[in-house]
Structures are given as structure tokens and as C-alpha cells.
Amino acid sequence: MLTLIDLVGLLPLLIVASTAVLVMLGVAWRRHHGGTAAVTVSGLALALASLPLASAAPSSPPLMIFDGLALMGSALVLVSGLFIAAMSHGYLAGYRGPREEFYLLLLCAVTGALGLVASNHLATLFISLELLSMPLYGMVAYSFRTERSLEAGIKYLILSAAATAFLLFGMALIYARTGHLELTALAAGVAGSPDPWILGGAALLLVGLGFKLSIIPFHQWTPDVYQGGLAPATTVLATVSKLAVFLVLLRLVLVAPVFGSGWLLGLISLLALLSMFGGNLLALFQPDLKRLLGYSSIAHMGYLLVVVIVGGPLALETTGVYLFTYIVATMGAFGVIMHVSGTGSGEDASGLHHYRGLFWHSPWLAALLTLSMLSLAGIPLTAGFFGKFYIIALGVEGSRWWLVGGIVIGSVIGLFYYLRVIVTLYLREPGMQQAVADAGRGRVEKLALLIVAVSILLLGIYPVPFIDWVAGLAWAARLL
Amino acid sequence: MELGFYLSGLVAVLATVGLISGSSPVHAVVYLIVSLIAVALVFFALGAPFAGALEIIVYAGAIMVLFVFVVMMLNLRPEAKRDPLWQRPGYWLGPSLLALVLLVALVALIGDGQAGMTIDGELITARDIGLTLFGPWLIVVELAAILLLAALVTASHVGRRNKPRGNRNRGGTR
Amino acid sequence: MILFWLILIPFLGGMLCWHSERWGEQAPRWIALATMLFVLAVSVVLWAGGDFSAYGTGERPWLLEWRVPWIPRFGIEIHLALDGLSLILIALTGFLGALAVLCSWKEIVERVGFFHLNLLFVLGGVVGVFLALDLLLFFLFWEVMLVPMYFLIALWGHSGSPGQTRIRAATRFFIYTQASGLLMLVAILALVFVHYTSSGEITFSYDALLNADVPDNLSFWIMLGFFIAFAVKLPVVPFHGWLPDAHAQAPTAGSVDLAGILLKTAAYGMLRFAIPLFPEQSQAFAPVAMALGVVGIIYGAVLACGQQDIKRLIAYASISHMGFVLIAVYSGSELAIQGAIVLMVAHAFSSAALFILSGQLFERIHTRDMRRMGGLWGRIPVLPGVTLFFLAASLGMPATANFLGEFMVLFGTFRSAPVVVVIASAGLVLGAIYSLLMMQRVHFGREQQPGLLAGPDVREYGMMLALIGLTLAVGLNPQPLLDTTASMVRPVADLFMAGPVRAGGMN
Amino acid sequence: MMMAATLLSFLLPLAGAIVLGFSGGRLGPRASAAIGVGSVGLAALATAWALLTFSGDSQGFTLWTWVSVGEFQPTMGVVVDRLSLVMMSIITGVGFLIHLFAVWYMVGDAGITRFYAWMNLFVFSMLVLVLADNLLLLFLGWEGVGLCSYGLIGYYYQNEANGRAAFKAFIVTRTGDVFLALGLFLIFVELGTLDIGLVLEQAPRVWAEGSVTANLAALLVLGGALGKSAQVPLHTWLPDAMAGPTPVSALIHAATMVTAGVYLIARLNGLFLLAPDVMWLVGIIGALSLLLAAFAALAQTDIKRVLAYSTMSQIGYMFLALGVGAFDAAIFHLMTHAFFKALLFLSAGAVIISCHHEQDLSRLGGLWRKLPVAYAGFLAGGASLVALPLVTAGFFSKDEILWQAMASGHYGLFAAGLTGAVLTGLYTVRLILGIFHGQPRSDHARHPRPGTSPLRHHLPLAILAVLSTFVGAWLYPGLEVVFPPRPDDATNAGHTLFQFLATGAVLAGLALAGWLFLARRRWLDAKVGRGLGARLWILFNRAWGFDALFDRTLVRPWQTLVRVLRFDFINLGMNLPAVIARLCNAGLVRSQDGQLRTYAKVMVFGATVILVGLVMTQGGGA
């Protein structure tokens, strides 16, 4: 049963959920874009602010767990959500049609993600995951009158539902074997030699989660949905969804020893290698920026899987650092995309040609995009370097030389297309296509972009406070 | 009881086969309803009457009505000319084989891990389930509520008819 | 602290250059020039005031040292230290940086501010490489210089065919170095974790890792990781593919920096890290390294002979020259290593001069294809003579620093590896062949077009005179230079020679 | 005092070179000539001063230590002894005369400043070469003269052939230099020093006579000497080097630089004495070169090429002398050769300029009346070249060589020398007759413009002519004290007989030449025109086909190699990963076909593979 203390622990989730309700009521009462955005942003900010309070409370509501991992995940989710909400306002300004629902869906998705990172039970895991995905169908297809958005929505819905079926079936198998749905109990229940049902269930679970993480071979929706979805929706996919799902996967592996079995780890290693190579190779000549980022995310999730495989004391910390650096860079890239495009002008400005010579009329945007790309590529003095540093360190520490080799080769292949994007920004040749003009967006967007840019740099130059924070959380998570 | 299980199981499988191989939307919906009701009977046979009831009410009742409604709304007819691709083995052989292999693998897997447990049909009452749901699972129920809200909003937004007539045309020509 | 400023000033100057574009086109140039002259001046002052005989011992291992914690979580520090070798190379960086600014004075007319930002960032990164002692910091600077260099090549490169080739060259440069850099990162991390398992202390500190106890099977691979990173940058055949393209496409300033300084970071890295960290493995690896060096000498020279593009020719020649450096570094002889340092300095001067000259030539006749040249001796005053001087330097004419470098290398190596020296000496002849072929094709023969072309102006003349003067000065009296680096080189040579013993009990 | 003089002698040309080199074309031709000639003239005076103040012992001093790393401590130091003084005198003295002549020769030439700059730099380098107290500094001079030679051969840069000749000269000599360099490495590693005095001191202690290392060291040094002195097989560059202005040929390719090899071996005599096998080889190579070159000289049509082969032949004599251990004889011949060959070249230059740059024997003739000064020069020089007994300097020096060869018991070498003497007579007579006698065979020869400037034209020729006579031989100071004892010191028996023999050979050669070229001219032409004679003529004309041989065995394979490698195959190999990546990309992108069905299939396929794998690997256990 829920106690008051538990409610304090659930505070962020509750705040976000109530904001969603508030927004819904607001829509029913009177539509107002700016107001809705403001409510959303402040709700998310409030939730973020309540995090310290929530984490301080020794709450343990049933089916949930609030440990360092959850706290880290919540923080990352809320930060991403905040950024997306802030950026959406400008992006949706030109949208013809109701705009307020988007915020509502965003809040629902964030709620789901918050639940997901804190779930300690297959039921919460499942329902949160669906709560995260369901609004995304709507968000991706939000601008359903443009063909791409509709296409992306349909593809995502169908494939995601299929993946959910796999996930559910896996859970059912595990449940059938152990009779438990609670992770800790389940872990205790399957102690001993791995059973085929458990392994099969775990494998099916991996299919379901792997789909959300776009691990090869469950990746094929990624580029299409990235490209077709509205930029803010894609950003949610790329940040909130990825990180929440990854954290829950990590929790599964850490908690349930069955995932530590050699066979599954071997399988995950194989998938990781496939994703590293495949994602990067697919992106090589991609002319569409959003699509390219989709492929790139495949590769990044491949790198990140190393954490799951190696485990150990450093794994949690690595996860936090890598996820955050990855998310910041992704936010930077999508922030620029959102800033440059807008639904008012039809489809997003996602073709690389839209960005040709961007530097020469909006240098700051180009600088941010450059930083993001460098960060994704893992070049020093950007946040991404420390992500890569951690992940390679982890691989080396675990003596997983194949994976380390994969990361190295993958990164090298990756450089090729990141550089391609970067150099495009600076080209200036006669007769080149002028990029979409930088529509005068509000101050909030600019501030958000600035914060992202500064974070990328700051994390690249002096990551110590952040690392310490993550290390502290990881330490806390290990104690629990 | 066992007989009921196997019989309704068989019906469910056959109805599903009919669903995936048929060509008429209306028939397909009916097949699906049959399949769902058969599964509901399976639930009864297994000793889960509450689940069975819900299966009929929610699934066969509500969801399927939605399907029927859409089929009617769009005035869908059986695909007049059968898809020529359908005749080509290249088209269906691969997926079917894939599904078959998956099936075999899963069956083998289930066969491998003999749990040795049998279902004796002991009843789990609605009360037990309710106590679970509104006890420790309360938060899950709340999340499910939000999920439904999200689905509602999505469906209402996406299902919106194109406002001006010309809008669709413009979209079509673009 | 002064070390920190040495690194920071170029970066700050770079930002200022970008900003100053709005003050006028000349402003970035002057600022960049002032920045580089500042670096040069600081290093000269340090050099003049330094006592180079006293450091290198346990009491005072470095001439100047500065360390503050950076990422305590991993024992990473901002640990900067200066010894003779660093000082020489930093002075070189300042000097060539100033030259790079000067030689692009008229060549670069677009996006001047951003150009100088990149230029100064490269140089700042290079200074960082020469100063960083913490392994991660070193790696960081090693990578940092790539991005601006990429921009220099990709944005201001010579657009041979429409646009794409220079981007391809830049990308290739970046990917080669980045790939090898990642290998180095893996090696560094492996070293750190091995040290961590044995000592329980996680640190990236040079001093600590020098004494790391690495299992034999692993240490060879770690050493190889370092070696490959440096080998790509040096470059050693077969990792040289990026160099000709990068040189051919880069703007003059980029080529000057690439050949003059960036290649030297590799040799520096070998001397500072690869060998001291792994003396035994390096010694075991020496035959391979020397063989690669010899292959590089011959192969680079042969390819240089076949080039039509002046800058490609010089680039391949660089590969050949760096082969000598590689041999020297792995000979473990003090004389050879000192020779390698002289050769590095000399090569910096001569190749920079040749690139600047080819840039000047390009400004005048708008081609770098030697098939479209010929008979220029009569058409351009002074420059052909200067070209001949630097070609002579490049082929190892005595009295130039290049000669001294090459010969010290060969003298030093002969004792331990006479066969290598014999083959490498063939490089002396081949060097003559490609150098004179270039002279032949460019300046000798019939004039392809009549008419006198402009001679060098004061700026160009000044650069050339300075380079000639320095080349001769180092060639005739290298002792001040050698004294500066002696305290650094001797321990390295000793370590190398005493390699097998060290494992036993020296530490 | 003496050191100041020495310093001046080589710093003055250096100063001249620097001033001329950095003037950037701002100096006029007059000023350039004044600086160029003046600096060498002053250097000659300084040398004279040094000669006067020379005490008889070798004196050395160090300017600064060049490099000091461990044992490796070459200095910037000079040492003056009799040998270097002789060399200095030749270089500055003959050099000055040639410079002076060049003022006349080069008048009106564009780029005159460059010419003098190179010439001065050459004089400086050559002086460094002979004065250096250590082998590294010697090498500096050694390479320096090579570079100057390159610059001067290619002086007329507009002609592709000149460029090629310069290139060839540099590369071939450089090949020799590499051997020398290797020799230096070996010497340094073995003896721990590069100081010449110390090397000569250390060598006998470290190496036993005839030891492999000693032989190897001597052999490597010999390699360098062969290249620079144009001896077989590294001689092919010298005839081509005649592309340079004639004063250059006189100074560099006759009087000084090409004899540097002789100087080097003489200087390192102690080393060579430890390597008797190499000494023997030196003699053989000398004999071979002198014969090959003499035959080749017989069949040249270009005046300067005749002289070039003649030079090679005479240096062959010097090598022969070195080979039999008669170092001072070699140096003696070096000196006299410098005089008479410079004279011959300058005279040839006078002819060439007078005849409007005509230097083909078959297009000259009958000039003796019109160009009396040049004719006189040719006669004096030619006489000395063929070693006309008693009156010429060449006679004394060559006689010395042949006598030493015989006295040391090298009869084969002696015979070769005698044969060479006969051949020398033949080609010299052919040359002089061809230029000055008979009918003029072209308009250029019919209307020459004789040289008129007494100071710049007549004076150098006159002085050199005088020096080519027995006067030149008197100047020789005698270097017995510098070198180890000569083989003939024990006995003088048979010297008179020998002198008759030598004189006989010379006279026979002359007589044969006179008979052939005057009396039997037509017969000779007919013989040469076809059959065996023609083939021989071609063989000699092409100097035994060495060029063709090298072309086929070295140059062409090299060019093929360069052409094949131009595309950098190793690099192409390194591109393989990129190609693979591209192919993978193409394949993978195709899978991303936009069809939902495909996506579903791939996903299910992945899941199926995983499950099948699970059943296969784990199924049996449970």
C-alpha cells in the first residue's frame, strides 16, 4: 500500500502526471498554445526541482524502486523533456491545427519514462513502456497530413506493437516459469542454472527492448521514424525513450542473474557488434540529417550495450555519463533541426542540403550543430569524448577486446559521416541552395540551445562535478 | 474441462488461420471474434472465468466493435481481384516459413523446459484480481489510466477528419 | 603557470581572431601573428634563461612543471612539464606558426577570422601535445589539433576538382589520425588499468605509469597501440596514405604546419611515451620499426620521384625523411636520437620553406603541376635560388641542418644496425634524385611562357631569409640545440640500451 | 699569421659568394665580375702569404666544435700542411686565372652574378675540402663542390640537355659520395673519431694490415673518390658535364674538383696502406680508366669531350700512382695536370668563343693563323699533356708515375701507362690538327673573332702556358715528408733505361699520330667509315657503351619502378577498408527499403535466429 512517504518518492511522476491532466483540462477549457507550453515547462521544471526531495525520502512504493539508477534516469528524462517542451513551442508555432495536444502527449510520455526508470516489476515495466510509446505514436504522426509523418506513425505503431507482443510473451514465459513478476523476487526465483524458459523469455524480452533501443536486427524502423516524425517527437524517441529503456534493460541485467548467463551475454555482445558496425555503415552516405541521426543512434546504442555486457562497478557510472553525453549531443543536433524547421513550412528541414553554409548566416546554430556532431563522434573537448572514454575504459577493464575493437572501428566509420555533416555547414559555393532562414524564434528556445551548447563544452572540458554526481548515484544504486 | 480446453483451443487456431488467410474484411473480423471467444472459452476451461468474461466483453465486445465500425465506415469490400502476388510462393513462403520456424523453436523451447506443472482449473476470483489491482498495483492502474488518456488524445487527434475539403486534395497532390 | 598560458594564449588568440574579423580584414592576421610571436618569444626567453644541464635528474626532473588535478575520479591531472625537447619544439611551433600566418597573408582572403581561429587552435593543440605529461591530457591535445586542421584543409584547401577532393583529403587525414588515436586511447586505458590492478591506484600520470608493472603478453600490444598512433602521424609506410593528399590539398599554412610541426608530434610522442614507457618492448620491436623506417625512406623517395604535383612531391619526400627519424628513435643511440631531433628541426625548416615556396609559385603561375612549369629560373628573381637552397637542404647538403640530422642519425645507428644504415643511405641518393628532379622540372628547361613574374616582396623575402639563416645556423652550429635536448635524450637512450635489465631491478 | 692567411683564403671566396648570392640581381655585370674575380684573387694572395709564412710543419686550429655528442665530436677546424698548401695554391692560383679568363669568356651573358656566385662558392668549398681537419668537414666541402658543379653545369638552364647533364653529374657523384659516407660511418664506429690525423694514427692500431674492416673502409672511401674523380665505373657524368661554361670545365672538371678523389686517397694514405687489396684495386681502376678514356678520347668530335676524356685518362694516371703507393707522384701529376689541362680548356674556350660557340671538331680547322694565342696555348698544353720530354711539366710528373709503377714491380700497370702515353699522343695530335690545321670546315671557323683583351684573355693563357712547361715542374715542393716512403726509395737502378722507354713511347705516339693524321688521313677516314673500323669508332665514341649499359640496367628499371609505383599501391591497399565499408553500406542500405513488411520480416528473422540458436545450444541441457 502506498504511504505518504511513498507519495513523496513518487512526487516527480505525480507532478508530471498532474500536469498532463492540467493540460487536458486546459485544452477542454480554452486552447492557448503559449500557456500550455508554459504550464508544461513549469510542470517539468517543478518535477525536476522535486527530485532532490523525492530522492531524499526513503520511499519504496510497491512495484517501484527509487535508487540511484532511477534518480539518474528521472533526472535525465526530465531534463530531456524540459528541453523538448521548450523547443516545441517555437517548432509548433507554425503548425496549422491544434497544438496543445502535443504537450499533453509529451507529458504522458515523460510520465511513462519516469515510471520505466523506476520500475521494479514487470507490470510497471510493461505499462510504463507502453505509456512511453503510446503518446509517441501520436507525436510522430502528429502532423499526419504530411505524408512522411503519417508513414512514420504507421510504421512505428505496427512494428512497436509487434515488439510489445514479443516483450509480453517473454514476460509471460518468465512468469510461467517462476510465478513472479517482481524483479527481485524473480531474480531469487530463477537463481541456479538458467532454464530454457527463462532464457527464451529473456531473449524475447531482449527483442522487445532491443526494438525500442533500435538494436540491429530490430532497428529498421529507426531511420524512417526519425526522418518522418516531427522533430520534437523524434527527439523524444532519441533521448527520453532510448535512455529510459536502456536503464530498465540495465536494471534487468543487474538484478536478474539470468541475464548474466554466458549465452545471453554472448548474444548481447553479438547484437552490440552488429549495431556498432551496421549503424555506422548505414549512415555513411545518408543525405538526410534526421535519418543519419537515426542510424547514428543505432551505433550509439551498440556502444552502450557494452555496459550491459561488462557490468561491474564502473558500469552504472559509465551508463550515466555515456547516456547524458549522448543525450546532450542529440538534443543539440535536434535542437538545431527544430530551430531551423517548423511544421509551418511543411516537412522538417532535415536534408543536409538545407544546412549547406549554415555557418555563414547563423554561426551559432552551426557551431552548436558542429559541437553536437563532434560530441557524437567522441572528439575531445566535447561531452561525447568522456562518454567514449568511459565506454572504452569499461571495455578495456573488462578485457572485452572484441567489443573495444568494435567501438574503435565503429567510431572511425562514424567519423566519416559526422565530418560530412560538419563540413556541409561551412561550405560556401556559388549557386548553392540557401538554407531555410532562421525564423525568429523566442528567447526560451535560444536559451535552451545555449544551455545545451554550454553543457556540451563544459562536460568536455571540466566534467568533474557531473562525474562525481553520477559516481555518487552509481554508488548509491549499488548499495541498494 | 480438458476437452473444453483442447476443443476451444483448436477452434481458436482454426479461426485465426481463417483470419490471416481470408480476403474479406468483414469475414476477417468475424473470424477474429470467433477466435477471441474461443480463447475466452479456454480461459473458462483453465479456471479463469473473470479473464474469460473480460475477453468477451472488452475484446470481442468493445474492440471488435471498433473494428467493425471502421470497416463499415470505410465501406470496405472484399478485395475484388485476389492479389496476384498471393499466388506466388515467393511472396508468402518466406514469411510463413519464418513463422513456422519460430513456432517450432518456441515449441521446442517450451518442451525443453518441462515445468511439470498442471492447471487443475482452480478458480481465481475477480475479488483476488481486484485486490491485487487496487492494492499494490494501484500505481499501475493509474499509469494505465494515463495510457488510455494518451491513446484517447492520440486517436482523437489523428482520427480528425480533414477540416476543409481542399486540404486533403492539397495533401494528395503534394 | 607560464606553461598553461603557453597553451591558452593560442586558443584565446584564436577566439579573438574570429571576433576581430569585424574590425577589418587585417586585424585577424596581426592578432594571429602577435600570438605566435608571443609563443615564440616566451619559448626563446625560457630557452635563454634555462639551465639545461641540471634537470632530468631525480631532484628536478623538469625544467618547468605545473600540475593541478583535473578529474580526480581517474587520477587525471592537468600536468604540464617542459624539458629541452619540448622547449625546442614549442619554439619551433611558435616560429612556424608565425610563418604560417605570414605565408597566408595574401593567399587567404575569405573568412579570414575563422581561418586564423583554426590555425591558432591547431597550434595551441600542438603546444599542448608538447607540454602534456598526463597521458589523457596528451591524448586530448593530440586529438584537439585534428578538428581545426580538418577545417583548414576542407575549407581553405586548393579546390583542384570541384570541391570534393579537398574534403576527401581532409576526411582521410582526420580518419587516419583519429583511428590511430583511438588505438592509443585503448592502449593508454589498458596501461592505466593494468597499473590499477597491480598497484590499486588509478592514475594517468606519466611518472606513475613509467613504473607500471605490465604483464609481458599485454605490454607488447599496448606498446603497439602507442606505436601505431605515432606511426600514422609520422607517417610510417604503410600508414602514410593521408599525407600526400592532405598536403596537396591543404592551404600553404596548413601544409607548413602539417609538415613542420604536426609530423613532429609523432616523433615527440615516441621519444616521450612509447620508448620510456616500454623500453624492453621497444627494443624487441626495434628491428621491425627500423625496417619500416627503411621502407619509408626508400618508398617515399621512389614515389616522390613519380609525382607531378609539387606539394605531393614534397609530401612524399617528408615520408622519406621521417623514415630517418623513425630509425633513429628506435636505434636507441644517443647520437642518433639527437640527430633525429636536429633532423626534425631541419625538416621543419626545409619543408616549410618548400611549401611556402610552392605557395608563392602558385600565387604567380596558378598551378602546382610541374608539367606546366619549366624555365622559371629566368622568369622569377631570387625564388629559384632559394628553392635550390632548400632542395639542397632537403637532399642533405652539408652545412644545412638536414645533413647534420641525417648523418648523425646514420652515424649513431651504424653501430647497432649497419645493414639498416647501408640501405637507408640509398635514401641519400634517392633524395638527390627527387629534389633535383623538381628543380629540373620547375626551374630548368625552356620557358613555357615568356614574361617576367614578380619577385618576392619584403614579407616573402624575410621569411625565406629567416629560414635560410636558421637552416644554416643549425647546420653549422647545432650545439646549443643539442645541449638543450641532451638531458632529455640521454636517459631515453640509456633506458633503451638498458631495456632488458630494467625489468630485473632498476626500478 | 699563417692561420689568418689561411682563413682569409677561404673566407674571401665565401664572402664573395654570399654577397653575390644574396644580391638578388641588383649587382651589375661589372660589379659581379669584380667581386667574383677579386675575391678569388685576394684568396690567391692570401694563399701566397700563407705559403710564405709556412713553417714546414702542419698546423691546425679549430674554429668551433661542430657537434659534440658523446664520442662524436667533429670540429670546424682546418689543418695546413704541405699537401693542403699545394692544393690551396692550385685552387686559388689556377682558380684565379680561370676566373680572370671567365670575365672575357662570359661577357654579355645574362645571369653572370649567379655564375660568379657559384664559382666563388666552389672555390670556398674546394678549399674547405682540402683544409678540413676532419672527415665530416671534408665531406662538407666534398658535397659543396658537387653542388656547385651541379649549378654550373646547368648554368645554361634553358637547354634541357644541360639540366640533364647537371642532374646526371650530381646523381652519379652522389652515388659515390654515399659510399664515402658509409666509409665515414665505418671509420667512426671502428676508430671512434673522424679527425684525419687521429684516424691515421688509430687505424694501424685497431686494424691489422689487410684486415677485412680496413679493406672495407678503404673500399668505401675509394667509392667516393671514384665518383668525384670520374673513374670507372662512375665516370659517365664527366663528358656530359662539359655542358657547363668552359671556364667551369677548366676549373671544376679538370683542375680541381675531379682531382678531389686523388687528394682524398692521398690524404688517407695510411688507411689505404692497411688495405693492400684495395690499393691494388685503385691501381687497376686507374689503369683501366686511363686506357678506356684514352680510347674514347680518340673518337670524340667535340673539343671539350676530347678534353674531358683526356682528363679522365690523366686522373687514371694519378690513380695508378696512388695504387702503387706513389702518393706524391699522384699529387705532382695532379698539379701539373691542373696547369696544362686548365690551359687546354681555356684555350678551347678561346676557340669556342671566337668561333661563335662552335665546338665540333668536324666543323673547325685551319685556325692557327687566326687564333695564335689559343694555338699557342693548345701547343703548350698539348705538349705537356703528351708529356713531351724535358720541356714540359707533364713529362716530369708522368715520368714519375710510370717509374714508380715499374719500380714497385707493377709491370702490368706500367705497360698500361705506356700504352696510355701512346694513345695520349694520338688524340692530342688529332685534336690540335683538327682545330688548327687543314681547311676551315664551317663558316664559324672561317670567320672567327679572336680574343683581344690582353689582360683577361692573353694573361691567363700565357701564365698557364708557362706553368705547363718545365717551370711548372719546378714549383713542385716535394711531398715526400708528408707521405709514407715511396716504393723506389731503395733503388734507383734502371731509371735511365726507363726514361728512354717512356720517351720512346711518347715519341712513338706522336710519330704514329703524325703519320696517321697527316700522311694516311684518307685511309684512316675510309677505315673509320665502315666495317670493323666504324664499329670501333662507335664503340670509342660512346666510351665503351657505359652510358647505354647504365641506362639499361639502372635508369630504365628505375623509371619503370617510379612509373609503376606512382599510384602508391601500399596506400591503395590501405583503402581497402574504405571500399569494404562502401560495399557494406550499399548492401545494408538496400535492406532499408521502406517496406513495412521487410522491416517486420527482418525483426522476426532476428528473433527467430536468436531462439533457434538458443534451442540449438541450450536445449540439450535441460
Added chain:
Amino acid sequence: MTGIPMEHGLILAVILFSLGLAGLMLRRSMLFVLMSLEVMLNAAALAFVVGSTAWNQPEGQAMFLLVITLAAAEASVGLALMIQLYQRFRSLELHEVSRMRG
């Protein structure tokens, strides 16, 4: 009569699941695909109920409830999207939406 082995229940679920999957891969009409998805979800739900009855626990059936909720939600969104698809293309063929590729 000792009851139904749990494996049999699961195998029934597996069969239904595979059939749904086959339908998903085979059919080109979005309507059929959505129905196949319903079958798959239903199969998973069946598996939960089988587990629940075997262990005699209510939790599995609570999961079943959640699955139905999801199925309903997904059906509504899917049908809404399908209507848009139909409005745009006058067809339910999924291959219409394959503009994005590569």
C-alpha cells in the same frame, strides 16, 4: 483427469502468436495487420493467464487486464491512423507508405 499441463497452454499461446506473426508479415492491408497484432497480443495475454492459473495467482490475470487495455488503446490509435491512410490513398495497402527508404 489430472488437469492440463502448463506446456499445452503455452503451446496454444505460441501457436496463436506465430499465426499472428505470420499474418503481420503476410498481409498487406493495414486492417489485417492490425488484427494480426490483436491476435499476437491476445496470445501473450493467454500465456499470462496460463501462468496465472498454473501458479494459482491473481497477478497474471492482472497482467492480462493490462494487456487488454493496451490492446484497446493500440487498436484505437491504429484504426485512427488507418483512417488517415485510407483518406490519403483510398486504400489500406501498407506498401503505399514506403516513401522513406535508404
